[in-house]
Amino acid sequence: MTGKTVHLAVYDTYADWETGHTTAHLTQHGHTVKTVAAAADPVTTMGGVRIQPDLTLDDVQPQDSALLILTGASLWDTSDKLAPFARKARAFLEAGVPVAAICGATAGLAREGLLDDRAHTSAVSFYLAATGYKGGEHYREADAVTDDDGLLITAGPTEPVAFAREVFARLGVYEGEKLDAWYRLFHDSDASAFEVLES
Template identity: 75%
Template sequence: MTGTTVHLAVYDTFADWEPGFATAQLTRHGHTVRTVGLTTAPVTTMGGLRVRPDLALGVLRPEDSGLLLLSGASLWDTGGTLAPFARAARAFLDAGVPVAAICGATAGLAREGLLDDRAHTSAVSHYLAATGYAGGGHYVDADAVTDAPGPSRGALVTAGPTEPVAFAREILGLLGVYEAKKLDAWFRLFHDSDASAYEVLEG
């Protein structure tokens, strides 16, 4: 899949390092990454960078996107400010369009009920349990998890806050950026600093 537009949600305090491995490779391989905020007003990342969203959430349509990417942020755990993004994730999944969530964004999806019947992961199981969600039985202790698409729902990628490379691996595999052998090499290079993987990746 090339030429797809991927939408990266941006909001105050979002963890700017978490989506970077994925968005860099997607852009390098012909995808367009557009940022979407609650409004088009600038936001400030956890790292202090100011980002002006390309579009407001209210005009985002699943049919115009190949993926909705949700990063962690302090705001996911301090009230309902980011709940509209979780509702947008529901609309995407219902439309058969994939969603990828890492770190605190997984808690947002849990509160929205989107993890109740799907394989998923996060920082630790009790972090999600604190949301009161009903999906504890589907929690997987892994660096990142992709719950495959069904007849009427999109694929869902989840990861914990320490796994941005594994998170990217799942996204890149889902969108067909690399075939399996090169995807494994990419992961070994960036996650494990395995120099031998470079030859495979560039071959």
């Protein structure tokens, strides 16, 4: 089912730790995660892991996806090589398909103008301000933010668990008490939350 396919952008210097919770739990709950790169060649993450992408950006269309995930990477701030991923995010948002961006990917979206009118967060406000974007008034001091129309999720680099929580809420992976319990277990190490998840 295309509605269950989630596309994960991968590129050199991809920040490994930022989407582990998200992709693992999506896969465990019936979603298929497909990796997407600019080209068909393998990419190497910040942690030195080589990934052979499933698809290229040209292969991916919003109507075939439930969500596009963009992670941080050094390349967001050192070159314009990842700009095509921000442009793909624009296509997703314009088609009404959600996008989730964490860490440096938020700066890429800011440069593309996608945060000018949407509630969002990132590492710190001045990190995004340095991009010259016009969305400063919509910046939120929060671990992770889903904008008002539910299409854009953003988070800073230290919040992979909060990022995952917002994705799960958006895609209906966990809801209500179970969503809260998942977050308490993985963010707060609250062992009592495990029983709620297993019920």
